[in-house]
Amino acid sequence: MLRLITSSLCVYCRRGPMIPTLHRARPCSSLTQKENQATVDALYSLSVDIRKVRKLKGWVLHQSPAYVSEAVTLLRGLGAEGSAIASILEQHPEAVLCSPEQMDAQRELWGSVCPNDRDLVGIIEKFPASFFTSACHHNNQRDNILFFQSLRLNKRIISKLMASAPQSFSRPVEHNQHMVHTLQEAYLSLGGQQDNMKIWMQKLLSQNPYVLLKSPEGLRENLLFLRDQGFTSAQLLQLLAKLRGFVTELSPESMRLTLDFSRETLGCDQAQLLEIVLKCPALLYYSVPVLSERLQVLLSAGVSLEQIAEVPTVLELTTQIVSYRIERLKAYGYDVRTGSLEALNGTKKDFEAGYGRLQLRRERPIFNPVAPLKTEE
Structure with missing residues (x-):
């Protein structure tokens, strides 16, 4: 029987962008009854x-002045279609409170990192609040763009950062400089090569833009904790890359609970536990209740702890997905109790491809009169 340990860790609920909703009139507009x-x-x-x-932002309709025609003119000038413009203004009606001067300033600013107007329209459609933002952030945005350009990061990476994590560009550049310096320092101290650091940084920031909003001190504490667990510098560098910066969202206490639970449940020693974590770094940020529930589903299907330790990435799948895939495989004669759990792994596309191969294998004739006989069998 698996022991449930309460944990408050929840990584995914903290991933999304936290763009503050404006509930007051902008300085350039006034509220009317x-x-x-x-x-x-x-x-x-x-x-x-x-x-x-x-229903969602009715206060915008009480503001005066509003610049609807100016916002539409700008969006049309960038190539946006009517349906796209309607969608943008529904998502972020505050856009009509931006002055024409502010809109022009934002277009110029974004133009320095966007390859073309088509790409910019695509960004505005997905992240309208990142483009139609307060004028008081303009200087910080400009300074942060210049900083990331000084790192020689790809323009697309910079525009993605501005779009998906706009608050990191709205704050003073010193915050980002501190976090980037900490990441670079960690990368080099763990054995990373200076020549590869730019590519590593680009990949890390593109996969997890919110790493910039985390605490540099938290990153150092987590790396020290993991080193104390026995990970080598090379292994820590590997974890830092595989976790895509999410190591900054963890804490020593949450990781200790998860590691202790995994070691006790899987019945492995510390060295074996480290190998399991290297195969499945996600173990570090799943809470104990989540891991417990997923283990119970696998064990109730007849899977052994040894199989799970061999393919721990199966724990990245939700209980619903695991149950569904086990039943699908069972229907075509694949027994997860005796076969590899790799058959359960992968994206939906990967699984369907593997499932298709099982289906073909089952439907293939046992005897093919055209094929030569293999007498040694």
């Missing part, structure tokens, strides 16, 4: 769902 009818009519003519705007 009645809705600004000109704004309502202009948005309605663009096929914007006014009911949705009223």
Whole structure:
């Protein structure tokens, strides 16, 4: 019977961008008791769902002045279609409160990191709040762009950072300089090569832009904890790369709970545990209740602890996915109790491809009269 240990760790709920919702009028606009009818009519003519705007951000409709036509002109100038413009203004109606001067300044700023207008429109469609932002952030945005350009990072990486983690560009550049320096220092101290550092940094930031918002001290503490567990410098560098910076979201206490639980449950010693973690770094950031639930599903299907230790990446799958895949494989004669758990792994596309091969193997004739006989069998 698996022992449940309570843990408050929840990585995924902290990943998303935390763009503050504006509940007050911007300095350049004033709040009126009645809705600004000109704004309502202009948005309605663009096929914007006014009911949705009223429900989620109705305060925008009470602002004056509003610059609906100017926002539309800018978006059309970038190549946005009517449906895209309506979607942008539904997601982020605050866009109409940006002054024309502010919009022009943002277009110029983003133009320095976006290859073309088409790419910029795509970014605005997905992250409108990152483009239509407060004018007070403009200087910080510019300084941060210059800083990342000084690192010779790819323009697409910089634009992705601005879009998905805009708060990291809205704050003073010193914060990002501190975190980047800490990451570079960790990379080199663990044996990383100076010549490869730019590529490593680009990959890390593109996979997890929110690493910039984390604490440099937290990163150092977590690496020291992992070193104390017995990981070598080379292994720590490997973990840092595989965890895509999510090691900054962990804490020594949460990792200790997870490692102790894994060691006790899988019945392995410390050296074996380290090998398991290197195969499946995700073990470090899954909470004990989550791991316990996933282990129980596998064990109830007849899978052994030895099989799980051999293919620990199966623990990255949710209980629903594991149960579904086990049943699918069972229908075509694959027994996870005796076969490799690798058959359960991978993305949906990977699994379906493997499942298709099993299906073909089952449907293939046992005897092919055209094929030569293999007498040695």
